Amino acid sequence: MNFETALLHGDFDGDKNTGATLTPIYQSSAFGQESAEKIEKIFHNQAAGFAYSRISNPTVAAFEKRITFLENGLASVAVSSGMAAITAAFLNILKTGDEIISKSSVFGGTIDLFRDLENFGIKTHYVTDITEEELKPLINENTKAVFAETIGNPKLDVTDVETAAKLVHSYGLPLILDNTTATAFMIKGIDLGADIIINSSSKYINGSSNSVSGIITDSGNFKWSAEKYPVMKEYLKFGKFAYTAKLRNDTYRNIGCCLSPINAFFNTLGLETLGLRMERHCSNALRLAEILEPKKGIKEVNYPLLITSPYYDTAKKQFGKNGGGILTIRLYTKERAFAFINKLKYAINITNIGDTKTLVIHPFSTIYAHSTAEEAEKAGVYDDMIRVSVGIEDIRDIIDDFLQALEYINKELPIDI
Ligand SMILES: *Cc1c(COP(=O)(O)O)cnc(C)c1O
Numbered sequence: 001m002n003f004e005t006a007l008l009h010g011d012f013d014g015d016k017n018t019g020a021t022l023t024p025i026y027q028s029s030a031f032g033q034e035s036a037e038k039i040e041k042i043f044h045n046q047a048a049g050f051a052y053s054r055i056s057n058p059t060v061a062a063f064e065k066r067i068t069f070l071e072n073g074l075a076s077v078a079v080s081s082g083m084a085a086i087t088a089a090f091l092n093i094l095k096t097g098d099e100i101i102s103k104s105s106v107f108g109g110t111i112d113l114f115r116d117l118e119n120f121g122i123k124t125h126y127v128t129d130i131t132e133e134e135l136k137p138l139i140n141e142n143t144k145a146v147f148a149e150t151i152g153n154p155k156l157d158v159t160d161v162e163t164a165a166k167l168v169h170s171y172g173l174p175l176i177l178d179n180t181t182a183t184a185f186m187i188k189g190i191d192l193g194a195d196i197i198i199n200s201s202s203k204y205i206n207g208s209s210n211s212v213s214g215i216i217t218d219s220g221n222f223k224w225s226a227e228k229y230p231v232m233k234e235y236l237k238f239g240k241f242a243y244t245a246k247l248r249n250d251t252y253r254n255i256g257c258c259l260s261p262i263n264a265f266f267n268t269l270g271l272e273t274l275g276l277r278m279e280r281h282c283s284n285a286l287r288l289a290e291i292l293e294p295k296k297g298i299k300e301v302n303y304p305l306l307i308t309s310p311y312y313d314t315a316k317k318q319f320g321k322n323g324g325g326i327l328t329i330r331l332y333t334k335e336r337a338f339a340f341i342n343k344l345k346y347a348i349n350i351t352n353i354g355d356t357k358t359l360v361i362h363p364f365s366t367i368y369a370h371s372t373a374e375e376a377e378k379a380g381v382y383d384d385m386i387r388v389s390v391g392i393e394d395i396r397d398i399i400d401d402f403l404q405a406l407e408y409i410n411k412e413l414p415i416d417i
Contacts, residue, residue: 003070003185004275010069013062023062025265029053045249055253059261063268067205067215070184070271071197074220075244077252078213078264082180082200083109084257085214089176089196090145092243092251093229096121099142101135103159104128104378105152106178108367111375128378129157130164135171144229145174150182150189151324153353154363154387155380156302158311160318165193174222180204181326181353185278186319195222196243203354204325207270207277211263218243277356277392281325284398285390289327291399297410299330299384325390326353332415334383337362339413341386343405346398358391358398 001010014021031050033039041047050056064076079085090100094117102114104126114124123142127134130148146168148159161177168175174195179187183204189197197217199205206213220240226233231246238245252258289303301308304315305323315323331337341349347358351366361367364383368376376382390398 006070007272007275011065013065022265022268023059025261026058027261028057045245053261054256054258055248057258057261057264059268060259060264063259063264063271064215066268066271067184067199067201068217071179071199071217072188072190072219073197073217074240076215076217077244077247078201078215078259078267079252079257080214080259081212081257082178082198082202082214083113084255085198085200085216086110086178087113088247088251088255088257089198089216090117090122091255092247093174093224093232094122094144095231097142098144099123099125099138099140100145100147101125101127101138101143102147103130103149103152103157104375105155105157105380106147106149107153107180108363108371108379110147110178111379112370126378130159130167132167135167139171139173143171143173145176147176147178149178149180150187151304151326152380153181153326154328154385156304156309156311156324156326156328157380158304158314158318160314161187161189161192161194162318165195169193172228181324182319183274183278185275186282186322186324190217190219190221195219201267203352204278204281205271205274205354206267207273207354207356208266209352209355211266213259213263213267216247218247220244278322278325280392281354281390282322284392284395285325285327285388286323287395288388288390288399288402292329292402292406295403295406297331297336297406297415299332301327301329302380303327326387327390328380328385328387330382330385331409332384333413334362334364336409336413336415337384337386339409340405343408344401345404346393346401347388353387353389355389356392358393359389360386363387 030052042049064078068076125138165175176196177189177194178198180200199215202212224232235242235246293301304311347360350359363381368381
């Protein structure tokens, strides 16, 4: 089944009772069962059914099934936010004394989380890329996983997933991949060897910014062992379902980071148009990047499919004609960046990506406010830079808007170049 069709028909349930074309919003905390025997079976995973919405819910399950299908995974667990997804994905396998390796270009919130984990004795080492030279000196018996984003937000560095997965596996480690900025539309991380896929479904999957949520998809391919991952011991009997079984029956359930049914419904609804939207996000972003790059007053435009991007070859090989919906622009000074944002008519000044509408932000003074200048630079963030999440508007209006803002700052805040 091709992707666009899969968005509509892949593991589609609707509602068997009524024929409704979307699984309804089962806004219920708990589900009564006909007998004590039945509920006992549900609690022991011996019968299908629902008991309590912190553990599972029909509307949430419908969303999980669709994502599992689209990511070519074994199973998914949907959670209350992208950050909850990253937290649960790691806590599911780690204990005090463990170490992880992450690309330094990952989302600012993720770096904050990894810093918090240090208080629990879990250390994160950062690398700029997943290469043997960078990984080898950091790996020891405590190293438990390697983490990367498909396209770093906002550095826009592209992970060569197939090459990274091979290398990570050669050390007996799983690759956990945050696919938020690319989505399954651009890349099937699991087919290329990633073991666990994270999506902040608050972004492109939902599409209209009406719900915060996240989802973890397990490939079922990684061979967990009791020696290396003692916290997984009890669950190894579930074979390839070990990771998901522990997640659902333990980590996710006990932390309580469940997704509300109504938000799951909005996500499933948004998912139906993911392909159409991503196509437009990608073509609009490339067009805007190409128009702005040579313009006076712009120091740099960063977009994976610009020939000037250091990641052009990887992006081209991995994504073909789709470079994602995000670009960054450097405008020489923070003052010019602020004035530019303030002058835009359509683009909303907001801390978000993946909306149908074009969004801009100055990451240095906001998302990276808690980071040191060095951390920010490693993440590709500078004080004269704005990040643009290009929407699905008619791009001619967005181009006009950006050009008038540029003209304005070039006049009011000229730079000598
Ligand atoms: C937004 C984002 C997250 C966090 O997701 P929330 O749903 O906001 O918690 C994680 N990773 C990436 C790449 C993101 O863009």
